[in-house]
Amino acid sequence: MKIPEKTEKLLNEQFYNELYAAHIYFAISAYFKHTPYQGMASWMRLQSKEEMEHAMKIYEYLTERGSKFVADAVRKPEKTDFASPLEAFQAAYAHEQLVTSQIYKLLETANDEKDWATADFLSWFVKEQIEEEKNTSDFVRGLEYAGDDKNLLIGVDKWAAKRAE
Ligand SMILES: [Fe+2]
Ligand SMILES: [Fe+2]
Numbered sequence: 001m002k003i004p005e006k007t008e009k010l011l012n013e014q015f016y017n018e019l020y021a022a023h024i025y026f027a028i029s030a031y032f033k034h035t036p037y038q039g040m041a042s043w044m045r046l047q048s049k050e051e052m053e054h055a056m057k058i059y060e061y062l063t064e065r066g067s068k069f070v071a072d073a074v075r076k077p078e079k080t081d082f083a084s085p086l087e088a089f090q091a092a093y094a095h096e097q098l099v100t101s102q103i104y105k106l107l108e109t110a111n112d113e114k115d116w117a118t119a120d121f122l123s124w125f126v127k128e129q130i131e132e133e134k135n136t137s138d139f140v141r142g143l144e145y146a147g148d149d150k151n152l153l154i155g156v157d158k159w160a161a162k163r164a165e
Helices: 005-033 038-064 085-112 116-146 150-161
Strands: none
Touching: 005 038, 005 085, 038 085, 038 116, 038 150, 085 116, 085 150, 116 150
């Protein structure tokens, strides 16, 4: 059974939404590169890689189901500079919430079109978004707590540096 039209269109869009997220994380990582916070720079770069893997998952799913893959452009991040590590993580957290709403919309459409295979495929993304929102909001809380205290900020950076993949 082919992926229905609206679901197929949104899956194609989600492929680019994930690449857009990767692009945003690259921009945030580059911001951190010019700060003393190299742990957070590395965290953001790893997150960018993860977003590309999400895009890859969608690409594989679409093509395995015999659907059309539409080659298109990736949007440019709106913001590439930040006033503080807190502002950078707030942007990441806000973006993750937006991605969650994109996944929900996709799931709603797959359900409307009775594409149960896609609904099942998307359950991985639903769970992944819980984690992505938690990870970014944990940093927002940590950075809010740290405020302008440089020692605490370095502490948060060490925490970020622990991320392996
Ligand atoms: Fe993602
Ligand atoms: Fe994400």
